Amino acid sequence: MLSNFAVGAIGIAVMVGLIGLRFHIGLAMALVATVGITIIAGPRVTYTVLQVVPYEFANSWEFSAVPLFILMGTVAYRSGMTTSLFRAARLWLSWMPGGLAVAANFGCAGFSAAAGSSVVTAVSMGRIAVPEMLRFRYDPALATGVVAAAGTLGVMIPPSIPMILYGYFAEVSVAQLFIAGVLPGLLTAFVYTGVIVVRCWLNPDLAPPVPDDTDRREKWRALGETWPLPLIILVVIGTIYTGFASPTESAAFGAVAAVAIATFQGKMQWAVLRKSLLETIETSAAIFFVVIGAILLTRFMAFSDLPETIAQIVIEYGVDKITLILVTGLIFLVLGCFLDPIGLLLLALPVFLPIYIAADINLIWFGIIFIKYIEIGLITPPIGVNIFALKSILPNVPIQTIFRGVAWFFVAELFVLALLIGFPSISLFLPSLMR
Amino acid sequence: MLKTAINGIQFIAERFAALITVAACVALVVATLHIVADVFMSRFFRSPIIGTHDIVTTYYMVSLFFLPLAYAESRGAHIKADLFFTPLPFAVRWCVSMVTYLSLSGFLSVLTWQMTLRAIRQTNIGDMRLIGDFYLLLWPSRWLAVLGIAAFTIIAVIRTLSLLVPGGYDNLERRHDDA
Amino acid sequence: QAHEISYSSHLPPSVTANSQGIIPFFEAVAEEATSPVEIKYFWAGSLFNAAGNFEAVRDGTVDAAFTQPQSNQADMRVNAMFADLIHYGGNPYATAAAYTQTLLLDCPRCAEDYSRNGVRFMGAHSATPAALICNSAVTSIDDLRGRRLIGQPGYSRWAQALGATQLDVPPPQQMEAIQRGQGDCTFAAREWLTSFSLQDIAHTIVDVPVGAQFAISLMTFNEGSWNALPQDIRDAMIRNMPLAIARVIDASVKREEAAMETAVSSGVVVTDLGGTYGTAFAEFMEGQRARVLGDAERRGIDNAEEVIDTFVANVAHWNALIAEHGTENFAQLLWDEIYSQLDY
Ligand code: NA
Ligand code: NA
Numbered sequence: 001m002l003s004n005f006a007v008g009a010i011g012i013a014v015m016v017g018l019i020g021l022r023f024h025i026g027l028a029m030a031l032v033a034t035v036g037i038t039i040i041a042g043p044r045v046t047y048t049v050l051q052v053v054p055y056e057f058a059n060s061w062e063f064s065a066v067p068l069f070i071l072m073g074t075v076a077y078r079s080g081m082t083t084s085l086f087r088a089a090r091l092w093l094s095w096m097p098g099g100l101a102v103a104a105n106f107g108c109a110g111f112s113a114a115a116g117s118s119v120v121t122a123v124s125m126g127r128i129a130v131p132e133m134l135r136f137r138y139d140p141a142l143a144t145g146v147v148a149a150a151g152t153l154g155v156m157i158p159p160s161i162p163m164i165l166y167g168y169f170a171e172v173s174v175a176q177l178f179i180a181g182v183l184p185g186l187l188t189a190f191v192y193t194g195v196i197v198v199r200c201w202l203n204p205d206l207a208p209p210v211p212d213d214t215d216r217r218e219k220w221r222a223l224g225e226t227w228p229l230p231l232i233i234l235v236v237i238g239t240i241y242t243g244f245a246s247p248t249e250s251a252a253f254g255a256v257a258a259v260a261i262a263t264f265q266g267k268m269q270w271a272v273l274r275k276s277l278l279e280t281i282e283t284s285a286a287i288f289f290v291v292i293g294a295i296l297l298t299r300f301m302a303f304s305d306l307p308e309t310i311a312q313i314v315i316e317y318g319v320d321k322i323t324l325i326l327v328t329g330l331i332f333l334v335l336g337c338f339l340d341p342i343g344l345l346l347l348a349l350p351v352f353l354p355i356y357i358a359a360d361i362n363l364i365w366f367g368i369i370f371i372k373y374i375e376i377g378l379i380t381p382p383i384g385v386n387i388f389a390l391k392s393i394l395p396n397v398p399i400q401t402i403f404r405g406v407a408w409f410f411v412a413e414l415f416v417l418a419l420l421i422g423f424p425s426i427s428l429f430l431p432s433l434m435r
Numbered sequence: 436m437l438k439t440a441i442n443g444i445q446f447i448a449e450r451f452a453a454l455i456t457v458a459a460c461v462a463l464v465v466a467t468l469h470i471v472a473d474v475f476m477s478r479f480f481r482s483p484i485i486g487t488h489d490i491v492t493t494y495y496m497v498s499l500f501f502l503p504l505a506y507a508e509s510r511g512a513h514i515k516a517d518l519f520f521t522p523l524p525f526a527v528r529w530c531v532s533m534v535t536y537l538s539l540s541g542f543l544s545v546l547t548w549q550m551t552l553r554a555i556r557q558t559n560i561g562d563m564r565l566i567g568d569f570y571l572l573l574w575p576s577r578w579l580a581v582l583g584i585a586a587f588t589i590i591a592v593i594r595t596l597s598l599l600v601p602g603g604y605d606n607l608e609r610r611h612d613d614a
Numbered sequence: 615q616a617h618e619i620s621y622s623s624h625l626p627p628s629v630t631a632n633s634q635g636i637i638p639f640f641e642a643v644a645e646e647a648t649s650p651v652e653i654k655y656f657w658a659g660s661l662f663n664a665a666g667n668f669e670a671v672r673d674g675t676v677d678a679a680f681t682q683p684q685s686n687q688a689d690m691r692v693n694a695m696f697a698d699l700i701h702y703g704g705n706p707y708a709t710a711a712a713y714t715q716t717l718l719l720d721c722p723r724c725a726e727d728y729s730r731n732g733v734r735f736m737g738a739h740s741a742t743p744a745a746l747i748c749n750s751a752v753t754s755i756d757d758l759r760g761r762r763l764i765g766q767p768g769y770s771r772w773a774q775a776l777g778a779t780q781l782d783v784p785p786p787q788q789m790e791a792i793q794r795g796q797g798d799c800t801f802a803a804r805e806w807l808t809s810f811s812l813q814d815i816a817h818t819i820v821d822v823p824v825g826a827q828f829a830i831s832l833m834t835f836n837e838g839s840w841n842a843l844p845q846d847i848r849d850a851m852i853r854n855m856p857l858a859i860a861r862v863i864d865a866s867v868k869r870e871e872a873a874m875e876t877a878v879s880s881g882v883v884v885t886d887l888g889g890t891y892g893t894a895f896a897e898f899m900e901g902q903r904a905r906v907l908g909d910a911e912r913r914g915i916d917n918a919e920e921v922i923d924t925f926v927a928n929v930a931h932w933n934a935l936i937a938e939h940g941t942e943n944f945a946q947l948l949w950d951e952i953y954s955q956l957d958y
Contacts, residue, residue: 020520021520021531021534021535022515022520022531022532022535023515023535023538023539024513024514024515024535024539025513025514025515026513026514027513027535027538027539027542030542031538031542034542034545047549047552050545050546050549050550051549051550051552051553052553054546054550054580055497055550055553055577055580058492058496058497058500058501058580059492059493059496059497059576060492060496061488061491061492063496064466064491064492064495064496067463067466067496067499067500068466068467068470071463071467119514244474244478245474248470249470249471249473249474252466252467252470252471252474253471253474255467256467256468256471277460277463277464278456278460280463281456281459281460281463281499281503281506282503282506282507282510282512283512284499284500284503285459285500285503285504285506285507285512285513286507286512286513286514288500288501288504289504289507289513289514290514385514388514388515389514392514392515398521399521
């Protein structure tokens with residue numbers, strides 16, 4: 001008879017194999033979870049879990065923010081607001097080594113302020129920026145790597161769906177988490193810029209220079225066309241911080257603002273609205289299926305003693321706060337290799353949060369570090385959700401190329417992570433102004 | 436013969452999936468407007484729309500998450516990864532796809548079955564919630580979820596069958612372009 | 615081979631009900647029972663949320679869980695009425711005891727909600743009475759007109775009577791909601807001043823009790839799992855239930871006293887609005903019975919008076935008992951009056 005721990009560990013291994021064989025990620029998780037729970041606890045328990053869990057999650061107010069933020073981002077993308085942002089960034093940054101990649105990087109940062117999810121950010125910017133870079137003969141690994149990596153900013157720069165879920169689990173203020181993510185997000189974008197510039201400066205073949213034939217007036221005009229996105233962000237952040245609306249409600253306001261601005265600009269044709277709605281619905285459904293899988297997997301993990309056993313080991317070895325953060329961080333990085341971000345979040349938080357609370361660790365600060373782990377997990381093999389998402393819109397680029405491209409940014413991420421752990425004020429300075 | 440039959444069923448099933456997806460789009464729009472209206476009513480007129488949270492989550496969100504699952508599948512939108520897959524020989528890829536769609540159909544059938552049992556039960560007890568003066572029926576929302584999962588199951592079964600038809604594998608591989 | 619008992623709660627282990635109730639309870643059971651017992655906890659909704667936990671115990675997915683009838687209103691039609699009776703909650707000792715006695719001994723229809731679902735009610739604690747904690751000056755009852763008052767749905771009609779609106783926000787998010795102006799006041803147990811940081815936003819506390827949440831089940835047990843346990847474990851559980859209830863209430867009351875002391879010393883205004891609030895509430899309560907009965911009818915409950923009368927009589931009974939004996943031996947009182955008479 002296998003121990004529950006062994007069933008849990010084998011289950012994770014099988015799941016990784018199934019995902020590698022191109023099972024739907026949601027299916028791979030759900031299948032392993034269903035079989036695993038049946039082995040550990042019997043079919044009756046599995047049936048209850050299937051009856052209760054997927055419906056219960058669709059039925060939650062916190063998760064309602066997800067489709068609304070996707071709608072806001074999709075309208076912003078479909079009506080050309082994100083394109084104008086990327087265009088301005090491209091025109092202003094073309095003098096720089098790897099200028100288009102830097103532009104894509106900041107385009108992602110800008111888009112992150114509209115989107116609550118990394119996958120949405122990577123996919124949207126991937127559609128705009130990657131073809132541009134390939135057209136100017138940029139190295140495909142660099143072109144895809146930068147978007148896959150900078151797309152992870154979607155969860156660090158507010159709004160952020162994982163932050164909403166973290167706030168829910170850790171019982172901390174989502175508004176404070178949102179504001180805490182701003183500096184770390186910008187810091188990441190600047191470190192990425194450093195990586196791109198240095199790499200392209202050392203090896204110009206990676207990014208051939210782009211002819212700069214636009215005049216100054218054109219550049220200023222391009223900059224002037226970028227206003228809609230900041231305005232939408234103002235609506236979202238503003239309604240939250242003035243207490244006018246909760247995060248879920250602010251998402252609805254953001255969506256309405258995006259539609260209103262696009263209408264004002266004359267870009268809200270019926271076709272745009274129709275495509276935005278269908279795309280939002282399709283993306284929401286795709287995320288939801290993964291979430292069903294992740295939640296079922298979380299229930300499977302709760303039955304197997306895998307997380308408790310790991311937590312036990314951590315408690316035995318981790319004494320002071322920094323050691324605790326580092327040791328658990330290592331676990332999150334390893335788990336992040338295999339789990340999608342929502343899965344990691346749902347799996348790890350119920351187990352580890354009590355330990356952090358016991359150790360009196362600032363949960364806003366840790367929240368930001370945790371979001372960073374999620375960002376890293378999005379680009380690490382074998383399961384890098386952002387990379388899969390990017391791959392899904394770039395059928396001709398081999399997945400290995402994208403993984404190769406993000407390797408440099410992975411190193412940069414570890415550097416930023418060290419800064420965030422070493423200097424808590426990067427995360428806590430802005431929230432401290434709110435009080 | 437088999438091919439014509441499968442194509443016919445597929446045509447009908449995909450139309451149906453698209454139809455309930457339109458319902459999901461409507462739910463998304465109505466949810467957005469309902470939430471915004473509630474905030475305005477409660478902020479400016481001090482009279483919130485009673486039951487907004489419950490209606491949004493029980494009806495709009497359940498619709499918009501469950502109903503388009505089938506449509507997303509028929510468009511190949513569910514998230515997948517092909518780490519070791521692409522370099523494999525055709526026969527192996529075919530087999531792996533067969534296993535994938537068989538297990539998808541299997542899992543979804545079990546899920547449909549269980550969610551239907553739950554929906555029947557909640558209908559029989561007349562599942563409801565009383566919020567102050569506001570009486571909200573909950574059980575119909577269970578059937579919305581069943582409808583979405585059942586449609587997803589049917590699409591999965593059709594895709595499994597279509598693998599048996601010559602050229603079916605290539606059709607499956609083709610990711611649909613923008614709507 | 616140890617008997618494994620699984621317990622699931624949507625609340626984290628840190629809340630009073632768990633840290634002072636459930637965890638020490640199972641420790642004592644494990645120590646006192648001669649058969650070996652092992653407990654597996656599922657905290658903070660890691661398995662199911664509040665509504666799902668009831669279904670999980672019913673299906674035997676877990677052996678025991680924290681449940682609240684409010685989350686499963688159609689399954690718990692009679693018991694859901696007690697959530698409507700929130701204004702009848704007062705002294706937490708008397709309220710908890712009266713509710714527990716009603717369910718375990720005096721109201722077969724209430725118990726049937728549980729037995730029909732193949733589960734049994736083991737006991738309930740009660741929150742301490744709710745005060746109205748506001749973020750700005752409140753000097754008269756008219757100041758509350760037009761305000762947004764946070765509280766459970768049970769408070770919506772009282773808020774309406776005050777000319778205010780009720781708004782449902784989970785306790786952990788209330789401080790922030792009030793800080794950012796989403797709500798102006800909250801109907802909260804005074805213990806929450808510290809446990810949910812309401813201290814940070816409190817300006818005025820209208821300290822007139824208007825009810826307390828008590829319609830919960832600290833432990834709902836699956837019938838099959840219960841019958842499968844050996845007698846010594848069952849004995850230990852029944853013996854320890856009163857102790858757990860007493861410990862949870864004792865801890866809440868103690869926390870409440872400390873929280874009020876801190877609030878007063880930091881300059882929070884504590885007022886009864888010159889008695890006008892209490893008078894208005896008394897007037898409101900005159901019509902409350904009819905409103906609860908009306909809701910009961912919509913829930914499809916016949917002869918609801920009977921249930922309410924039984925509960926109200928038990929509250930009077932326990933208020934008298936506590937007036938006579940105090941609360942030092944509350945667990946013993948619970949044992950003598952309720953648990954010693956159980957046939958299990
Ligand atoms: Na974002
Ligand atoms: Na990963």
